[in-house]
Amino acid sequence: MVPGKTGLEKRDSRWSQINSSDFDVVIIGGGISGASLFARMAADGYKTLLIDKGDFGSATSQASGMMIWGGLLYLKSLDFRTVFTLCRDRDNLISQCPSRIRSQYYYYFPLKGGWQFTPLVKGGLDFYRLIGGMRRGRNYIEKKPDEKDILKSERFRSPLAYEEGMLNHSDCRFIVDLIRQYDSDNAIPLNHVEFNKANYSGTDKRWHIELTDHFAHRTASVTSRLVINATGPFCDHVNRIVDIRTPYKHVFSKGVYLAFRRPDSHVHPLIFAMGYNSDVQTFVPWGPVSLWGPTETSIAALDEEIIPTAEDVSFLLEQANRNLLCWLGLVPIFCESEPGRLGIDPDDMERKITQRTRAVVVVHLWGMPAKMSEIDALSKKHNLLIIEDASHVHGATWRDIPCGRLGDISVFSLQGDKLAPSGEGGVLLCDDDTFYERAVCLGDITRIIELDSPARRFAATSFGIKTRISPLSAALGRSQLTKLESHNRQRNRNHEVLSSALEESGFDTFLPPPHIKRVYFEFIIRARFTDFPLPALIGALQAEGCRIDLPRYPLLHQQPFFTEGHWKQILRLAGEEELPDYSRYTLPNTESASLKMLKLPVFPGKDNRLLDEYITAFHKVLTNKEAILAAYEVTD
Structure with missing residues (x-):
């Protein structure tokens, strides 16, 4: 977010601009929620400050699987108001960002032999479309999905197609582009800024806030009529800073995806019923890879090290093996060695x-x-x-x-x-740019940004393996x-x-x-x-x-x-x-x-x-072969 001298100069100017300034709203957290609020407030003319303690879009928002959905899963808890709200927000994003979000049919695969018989599931999806104001395309049963060759078809009924939104690029890029679109003197975004403390004054009816710039190790004070906590799983930490207590307890989990080489036939996002707890797994095409996941692994606290574990990978591989035929590996066929040099015959x-x-x-x-x-x-x-x-x-x-x-x-x-x-x-050698790009994206996250190709867009994540x-x-x-x-x-x-x-x-x-x-x-x-x-x-x-x-x-x-x-x-x-x-x-x-x-x-x-x-030694042993063999036979 700070690409060089020009970026630093702009940051210095913005820091001077916010210091001692009064805002209509300060938004804490630059993920999808904070970025969307920032865009809405800026579009409505409110003087707005958006801050994030890290990079914009760098936390939980980057685990979306590139899907813009309307809250379908909330139907199982009968939370119709949330479904309605999320459907409306989804449709607003699609209409407001046509170059970044497209309408996309998803395929939902009910299990055979379970309670999810096709008319019931289709009825639920039709109701979902109705709550969304009938603004998405009609639902239908797809008898011949493009992806039939990568499925274990004996497990599933024919998929039901329903329409959601889909990011054209990545979730992180969408967030950053959305913020940049509304970046102005009246709507200021600043990343790597720590929210230190805030106090509400009943006298001037303002929040008085202290901020720290991690880059330049400087502080600033701002006031605001409204503060919005959009920090997602970190909201409890921010609430403690401002001494706000709630009766709610947050239960945290982490979402892990596996990236597989994308099969040529993989066109639509696929949603699979897992068969227990009403959970689902998704298989989403994204550039040269297909994303399988996510997990919902419980974590005790956010201060523990949150990384993929062997259990996460094992679970996802087990589910992929159960539902897909898509990790397009190579089957090893062993050959004889030739006697002259001991290499392959x-x-x-x-x-x-x-x-x-x-x-x-x-x-x-x-x-x-x-x-x-x-x-x-x-x-x-x-x-x-x-x-x-x-x-x-x-x-x-x-x-x-x-x-x-x-x-x-x-x-x-x-x-x-x-x-x-x-x-x-070790060392890898090749003279083909495609091979080199794949190797870098797979194993060396720090070199991805050096690529002079569209593969640079994977610099924030790589493909999950570090072999550097x-x-x-x-x-x-x-x-x-x-x-x-x-x-x-x-x-x-x-x-x-x-x-x-x-x-x-x-x-x-x-x-x-x-x-x-x-x-x-x-x-x-x-x-x-x-x-x-x-x-x-x-x-x-x-x-x-x-x-x-x-x-x-x-x-x-x-x-x-x-x-x-x-x-x-x-x-x-x-x-x-x-x-x-x-x-x-x-x-x-x-x-x-x-x-x-x-x-x-x-x-x-x-x-x-x-x-x-x-x-x-060799000469002595070979010269005395007969005596050695006689002793060997007796011992043997």
Whole structure:
């Protein structure tokens, strides 16, 4: 709200203007209620001051789901006066703000098998329209809703269409635009202003009010004939300041929405009967996302930390899973590893590509780039995106192209034991503005305002997830990247010495072909011989002081998250589909190869004596194989 020097100068001028001024009305709270009152008072010629202790529209008003409704839910408590008032206010807003609010049909879905049979619900909606003065469009039953492909239709009757209002942009933007429209010398809005105290004087019949500007740390005194408390859930706090007591007790709750990628067929706001407590859930299209919610989670007090919790998310996901088929995720299909570089096997990849395949995730394991020639050709043939996991290959190249530039989207990890460690965090690379915008909007709220695109409108909220790297980790990562080349050079020299000796002793050390420069995130080797069981080999080498063991990474397709079906709980698809059963999923080549691998430590130092000790240990163990096996068989 203070965009630079011009804004600050205007704020200084307005602060001087209000100090010691007399107003007809002072409105406390710049949400939808306060902004609407401000606009009405200003339009009627009253000298008005609007203040808010934060940004305008920054509190509960930004959880509207972009819906302008006429109080339909108050019908269940038979509060007809409130319904009438809210319908009138809704219609006034629609007529007064045609560029910001549009008339919009909503679809209400009654549950099958419950008391909400269609004629009864339609009768209620017709009565709602009647209370609203018949100013909205007629209600009707929609037999073929556009959204039928994202619903679990077996749960619901045909929806009833009824007309409400809908914001064209966001709730915060609507509030700010409404305030700006009436901003004048006679109607002054000021945000980040604290309401300190107020006393009513019977002598001059005025409220005497003290205010504090949080920006400039200055105070002002104003008087007013009327003070309106429009602070929503914070009204009790303001009432205490002016020593007003009421017999009412406020019960607080928080509303949390989940944002899903918007299905192409999602056009109308959808209202779902939940089946208990007469509650509903909404699914509202908003730009590139669809908003599912809200929760009504009780909170004890406003001074506690009010943030979404795991319980909120779990509840919303459970309800979405019950009612929708709309979290358009990707179903993972696992492929075999090829034996030469341990990356994805292009032959198996091609066998598993179908018309529904959209992308391939390429993981360069241990520091060795995958078979990109074949993968790139298949991806172009089948129009697939390449998502490159380059977390093990900082500094590696394929045909002189750095890993990280081989995919449509690439990611590096900077976790503590990676080649460029920052403690925690990572790097995302892409050359497509759409991918970049989606990533920023999803995970980095502070960068949204820097976008030179309509996506800047999400700067106040993002999409609810923060994956931003900490500044300290980013600084460490930048420092490590400046040293990456020299560190890799030293590591490679050491591992090439050790690899040469181990290759002569009967081990595959995954030496790179001429067109690849590999790096060594971890040093994995494979025995070419089969007459020396790995447990015996590992035990003998450990007895010689070697740090050697089986690779630390388990096979992904064998993990309980997949084999026990938990992955399906977070997957939302656009239709009923047969999903893989990973409890019986096998990759025989990969599983067999994993049993032959050994993991050695990496050797980053300049002292070769440790390398010589490992080479000596391997030579000693292999030379004494027969004696070791005899002792192993007796022990076994």
